[in-house]
Amino acid sequence: MFSLLQEYFALILVAVLALLTSGVAAYRPFAIADRRRGRYDVSAFGAVGNGRTDDAKAFGAAWKAACEAKTSTVKIIVPARKSFLLSPIEFFGPCKPSKINFLISGTILAPQKSAYGNSYDTWLHFSGIDGLVVDGNSRGTIDGRGKSWWRKRPTALRFDHCNNLIVKRLIHKNSQRNHVSIDGCNNVEIANLSIQAPGNSPNTDGIDISSSTYLNIHDSDMSTGDDCIAINGGTSNVNITKINCGPGHGISIGSLGKNGRHDEVSGIRVTGCTFTKTQNGVRIKTWQGGSGYAKDITFADSVFKLAGNPVIIDQYYCPNSNRCPEKASAVKISGVKYLGLRGTSVAKDGAIQLMCSRTVSCDDIVVDNVDIKPASWGIPNTAKCTNVYGEQRLAYPSVTCLRKIND
Numbered sequence: 001m002f003s004l005l006q007e008y009f010a011l012i013l014v015a016v017l018a019l020l021t022s023g024v025a026a027y028r029p030f031a032i033a034d035r036r037r038g039r040y041d042v043s044a045f046g047a048v049g050n051g052r053t054d055d056a057k058a059f060g061a062a063w064k065a066a067c068e069a070k071t072s073t074v075k076i077i078v079p080a081r082k083s084f085l086l087s088p089i090e091f092f093g094p095c096k097p098s099k100i101n102f103l104i105s106g107t108i109l110a111p112q113k114s115a116y117g118n119s120y121d122t123w124l125h126f127s128g129i130d131g132l133v134v135d136g137n138s139r140g141t142i143d144g145r146g147k148s149w150w151r152k153r154p155t156a157l158r159f160d161h162c163n164n165l166i167v168k169r170l171i172h173k174n175s176q177r178n179h180v181s182i183d184g185c186n187n188v189e190i191a192n193l194s195i196q197a198p199g200n201s202p203n204t205d206g207i208d209i210s211s212s213t214y215l216n217i218h219d220s221d222m223s224t225g226d227d228c229i230a231i232n233g234g235t236s237n238v239n240i241t242k243i244n245c246g247p248g249h250g251i252s253i254g255s256l257g258k259n260g261r262h263d264e265v266s267g268i269r270v271t272g273c274t275f276t277k278t279q280n281g282v283r284i285k286t287w288q289g290g291s292g293y294a295k296d297i298t299f300a301d302s303v304f305k306l307a308g309n310p311v312i313i314d315q316y317y318c319p320n321s322n323r324c325p326e327k328a329s330a331v332k333i334s335g336v337k338y339l340g341l342r343g344t345s346v347a348k349d350g351a352i353q354l355m356c357s358r359t360v361s362c363d364d365i366v367v368d369n370v371d372i373k374p375a376s377w378g379i380p381n382t383a384k385c386t387n388v389y390g391e392q393r394l395a396y397p398s399v400t401c402l403r404k405i406n407d
Helices: 002-020 024-036 056-067
Strands: 039-041 050-054 073-078 083-085 089-092 099-104 107-109 122-127 132-135 141-143 155-160 163-168 171-173 180-183 186-191 194-196 207-210 213-223 229-231 235-245 251-256 262-271 274-276 282-286 291-300 303-307 311-314 332-339 342-345 352-355 362-374 383-386 388-396
Touching: 024 039, 039 056, 056 073, 056 089, 180 186, 207 213, 207 235, 229 235, 235 251, 251 262, 251 291, 282 291, 282 332, 311 332, 311 362, 352 362, 383 388
Parallel strands: 039 073, 050 083, 073 099, 083 107, 089 122, 099 132, 107 141, 122 155, 132 163, 141 171, 155 180, 163 186, 171 194, 180 207, 186 213, 194 213, 207 229, 213 235, 229 251, 235 262, 235 274, 251 282, 262 291, 274 303, 282 311, 291 332, 303 342, 311 352, 332 362, 342 362, 352 383, 362 388
Antiparallel strands: none
16 A cells, blocks of 8 residues: 555656656656657657747657657657647658658648748658658648748648558648649548638649549548649549539649640549539640640539539640640540539530640540539520540530430
């Protein structure tokens, strides 16, 4: 009994000493215990979380310790009810653990632009890491404080050269530029994100993908000032399902072929999505003079609500000029299916626009069970198409370039 009392008072003494000791040292005994369990709380490395103190060094120290751990799985914890101001920071691999859980329950806050000027192009950068899971626990928030950055701006959250990446349950708002950028990654799941930016915020894409393969993006809400999802060259085998997009520019493949570039995109599936008051719906856009291909693409079972340009292929993409010259080469577009699309359009120049190059036509295009109506009286319900070959069945409006297939 006496020994138990001794242990009890010893624990009280340790707790009192911890309260009386200022600074990081008060956390160190607990940090050591957490490391043995594979847990790395950024607070144990000196992160303050008051929204004013730059906590980047503490986050970097927590990452270094977790990345060098000898256990198979580690957790880096960003605790709830705190706001952690971070200057630009890079988290580099490879790491020793096969799985790293980056658990965000609090808020990660960007600095104001005035503090850092235009000296960097990415705010939060994860590179060369396999088995990374970024989990917002449905309340963790990344706040890019984008308004101060929208004239000259970095990507907010970038992942490159990674395998088996998961990003989920994260609130991401007011990015400086792209909210999430995926480059050179394989086997990626992105789910249950809430991406929030004003419709007039410049180039605030939700998810921007390039040179990546085998991605599954699903069950997310995206309000942006640009594409909700943009798929760029070198990307293949992407499944996009149950995305609520709007405001924004829709879901886009491209732009491809800029400055004569060779781009390849294939195996894209967009299904069960909703586009509300978006500038475009589902779009493929390529520049004149490029090369390569965009093929094996399906847009299916999706709804447009007051959307501009619900269905569009634009092989004359030229956003800063109305007079880009036609060239002898173009990115080849083929094997595109539009299946089970419905809703309303505010487009005055055609709810369906398939505008393909005279030198490199669009082939094997299928429009089947598509019903897009004008949002109000006075809006013409038309389709425009040039240099397109394929077939249509139950298409409204009718796409006259395509061969009609009857039941």
